Amino acid sequence: MKVLVVNTGSSSIKYQVFDMKDETVLAKGLLDRVGIAGTVLVHEPQGKEKVTIKHDLSDHTSGMQLVLDVLAHPEYGCVSSLEEISAVGHRVVHGGEHFSASVIIDEAVKQVVKDCFDIAPLHNPPNLMGIEACQLLMPNVIHVGVFDTAFHQTMTPENYIYALPYDVYEHYKIRRYGFHGTSHEYVAYRAAEMLGKPYEDCKIITIHLGNGSSMAAIADGRVVDTSMGFTPLEGLVMGTRCGDLDPAIVYYLMDKLALDSRQINDYLNKKSGMLGISGVSSDLRDIIAAAAEGNGKAQLALKIFCNRVKAYIGNYLAKLNGCDCLVFTAGIGENGYDIRESICENMDWLGIKMDVEKNRVRGEEVDFSAPDSRVRLLVIPTNEELMIARDTLRLASAGQR
Ligand code: AMP
Numbered sequence: 001m002k003v004l005v006v007n008t009g010s011s012s013i014k015y016q017v018f019d020m021k022d023e024t025v026l027a028k029g030l031l032d033r034v035g036i037a038g039t040v041l042v043h044e045p046q047g048k049e050k051v052t053i054k055h056d057l058s059d060h061t062s063g064m065q066l067v068l069d070v071l072a073h074p075e076y077g078c079v080s081s082l083e084e085i086s087a088v089g090h091r092v093v094h095g096g097e098h099f100s101a102s103v104i105i106d107e108a109v110k111q112v113v114k115d116c117f118d119i120a121p122l123h124n125p126p127n128l129m130g131i132e133a134c135q136l137l138m139p140n141v142i143h144v145g146v147f148d149t150a151f152h153q154t155m156t157p158e159n160y161i162y163a164l165p166y167d168v169y170e171h172y173k174i175r176r177y178g179f180h181g182t183s184h185e186y187v188a189y190r191a192a193e194m195l196g197k198p199y200e201d202c203k204i205i206t207i208h209l210g211n212g213s214s215m216a217a218i219a220d221g222r223v224v225d226t227s228m229g230f231t232p233l234e235g236l237v238m239g240t241r242c243g244d245l246d247p248a249i250v251y252y253l254m255d256k257l258a259l260d261s262r263q264i265n266d267y268l269n270k271k272s273g274m275l276g277i278s279g280v281s282s283d284l285r286d287i288i289a290a291a292a293e294g295n296g297k298a299q300l301a302l303k304i305f306c307n308r309v310k311a312y313i314g315n316y317l318a319k320l321n322g323c324d325c326l327v328f329t330a331g332i333g334e335n336g337y338d339i340r341e342s343i344c345e346n347m348d349w350l351g352i353k354m355d356v357e358k359n360r361v362r363g364e365e366v367d368f369s370a371p372d373s374r375v376r377l378l379v380i381p382t383n384e385e386l387m388i389a390r391d392t393l394r395l396a397s398a399g400q401r
Contacts, residue, residue: 001020001021001086001087001393001396001397002017002018002019002020002026002079002084002085002086003017003018003020003085003086003087003088003089003389003392003393003396004016004017004071004085004087004088004089004134005017005018005088005089005090005091005385005388005389005392006064006088006089006090006091006130006134007090007091007130007385008060008090008091008126008127008129008130008131008133009123009126010122010125010126011032011033011034011035011036011126012030012031012032012033012034013030013031013034013060013063013064013067013130014028014029014030014031015027015028015029015030015031015067015071016028016385016389017071017078017079017085018385018386018389020389020390020393023386023389023390024046025046025385026045026046026078026079027043027044027045027046027071027077027078028043028044028385029041029042029043029044029067029070030042031057031063031066031067034057034059034060034063035057035058035059035060037056038054038056039054039055039056039057039063040052040053040054041053041054041055041066041067041070043070043076045076045077045078046078048076049076051070051076053066053070059129059133060126060129060130060133061132061133061136061137063133064130064133064134064137065133065137068082068137068138071085082138085138085141086141086142086396087141087142087143087144087392087393087395087396088134088138088141088142088143088144088392089102089143089144089146089388089389089391089392090105090127090130090131090134090143090144090145090146090388091127091146091148091182091384091388092113092124092127092128092131092145092146092147092148093120093123093124093127093147093148093149093179094113094116094119094120094123094124094147094148094149094177095112095113095116095145095147095148095149095150096112096115096116096119096149096173096177097153097173097175098112099112099145099147099149099150099153100150100153100154101150101391102144102145102146102147102150102388102391102392102395103144103145103395104142104143104144104145104395104396104399105131105135105143105144105145109145110128110131110132113127113128113131113145114128119173119230119231120231131143131145141396142392142395142396142399144388144391144392144395144396146182146387146388146391146392147181148179148180148181148182149177149178149179149181150181151178151181151182151184151185151216151223152177152178152179152181152184152216152223152226153223154222154223155176155178155222155223155224155225155226156224159176159224159225160175160176160177161175161176162174162175162176162229162230174230175230176226176228176229176230176234177228177229177230178214178216178223178226178227178228178229179212179214179226179228179232180208180212180214180216180228181223182384182387182388183206183208183329183330183382183384183387184206184208184214184216184218184223184226185387186382186383186384186386186387187206187208187327187329187380187382188202188204188206188216188218188327190365190380191204191206191324191325191327191378191380192204194325194365194367194376194378194380195324195325195376197324199221200220200221202218202219202324202325203218203219203320203321203322203323203324204217204218204219204323204324204325204327205217205218205313205316205317205320205323205325205326205327206218206327206329207309207313207326207327207328207329207333207343208329208330208333208382209236209309209328209329209330209331209332209333209336209339210330210331210332210333211238211239211240211282211331212232212238212239212241213227213235213236213237213238213243213309213330213332214226214227214228214232214235214236215227215235215236215309215312215313215316217315217316217319217320217323219320219323224316224319224320225315225316225319227243227312233268233269235308235312236305236308236309236312237273237274237277237301237304237305237308238273238274239273239274239275239282239283239284240269240270240271240272240273240274240275240276240282241268241269241270241272241273242268242272242273242276243273243308244308245268250264250268253267274287274301274305277297277300277301277304278290278295278297278298278300278301279297280295280297280298280301284305284331284332284336284339287301287302288302288336288338302339302342303342305339306339306342306343309343310343310347313326313343313347313350313352314350317350322351322374322375323375324375324376325375325376325377325378326344326352326375326376326377326378327378327379327380328340328377328378328379328380329379329380329381329382330382333379334362334363334364334379334381334382335362335363337359337360337361337362340354340359340368340377340379341354341356341359344359344377350375351373351374351375352373352374352375352377353369353370353372353373354368354369354370354373354377355368355369355370355371359377361379363381364379364381365378365379365380365381366378366379
């Protein structure tokens, strides 16, 4: 069975086609600047030359049509006809409290995605546009929704209720949801395989460090806690997001800088984090380079970044009463060995001891724990698309009419 995985942003469509027989990627690509002048599609078919197509497109439906045309193109396509694609998996950021697992998309599911527009205004509207465009163009296949929030739905109220009047939860559904669930789930299952233990018997701390970063504490096959909250702004320090903050700063800054609610949202989401502290860039590679050249603010940003991850490790070790392993993943977690080293140093009292040499790898699965480390230290490259494709295959096989 061949499965198309689609991740639609406000002006982009990312896709991968999997042959689920052996889980190989037949093609992947990114259509960028949809609805903006300069639309460009970069398509990478397996075993063939990369293709770049520049063609302005006004909306996601015409964008999706171009993607499908390219997938079945006689020269650089990856299927001889779209009929070969049996199901489509859609990444959806917010499923609220409604989904604790992936689902076949029907009208009721789409209504829930819509109901969450209010709490995920940047993500859910384009996600739904992608679903509707795909359904229009591929009406005869099963479409599956895979939600970033679903994996974290096992959290219990003491970890997801904020210390606000309880009725804001009841009336506005203000609570902690958590994100990056597909990535945390993928690496957690793989970690259990590497530990050689049933997943349900493992205590795992997953550390997803990318442009957006989050952590999860997992035990008994459930997420106990995760660092992102009502929105992906809470928790760790990120490329441009501040993470945890004294909430009093928000209204203080609104006063001082004369910002309205939209502007303060932008300030905390787009101008803060590593970019805000360093003044250099949101990209960790640039910050590492600037720090190496002696830039004091870049050095400070790196310290704050690692410090926050350490603090969450401590938090989660306390909540889980110890753990079997820490798992590092995503762009920084997989590649930034110096960052992993800074995070893991001076934690031997907690049973965390690394092998510095084994840690010096980028983008590879590795166990870099020292032989006497009580906690195993793992790097596991994440693969959210494969996770979406697996869920899609499972549901499509079960729901085939
Ligand atoms: P992601 O959002 O998972 O694609 O991760 C993007 C982040 O990974 C960016 O901040 C990159 O700077 C970072 N990254 C990629 N390669 C490296 C590397 N070799 N060392 C440190 N950070 C890296």
